[in-house]
Amino acid sequence: MADMIEKRELLNELFDLYGAMLTEKQKNYFILYYQEDFSLAEIAEEEDISRNAVYDNLKRTENILTSMEEKLGFLKRIEVTRADLYKIASVLQEIQETEDYDQLDTIKTYIEEIADNI
DSSP states (O other), rough: OOOHHHHHHHHHHHHHHHHSSHHHHHHHHHHHIISSOOHHHHHHHHSOHHHHHHHHHHHHHHHHHHHHHHHHHHHHHHHHHHHHHHHHHHHHHHHHHHHHHGGGGHHHHHHHHHHHHH
């Protein structure tokens, strides 16, 4: 069950990044299934197509989204940047607690690394 939740979260993140590249039909089915929790049967009934056609469309859409991420890697870059920003926040918290301002050089280095990797 956790794997399904993780897959759903990943696909929604990919949709946020690459959804504009999909057709209107792909976007619509994706939103209904992954964001509004419609079943395949409910989508099929609403769109007046077969359940299998909805399934095939969703699988193609999933493949498109994962393929775009493999080629472009935007989500991976975001995750790396997010981790770096959490490191900076942690060091800032430590500076605030200890008033050890010598660590500001560490912050500067982290920020420069992030800037270099964008």
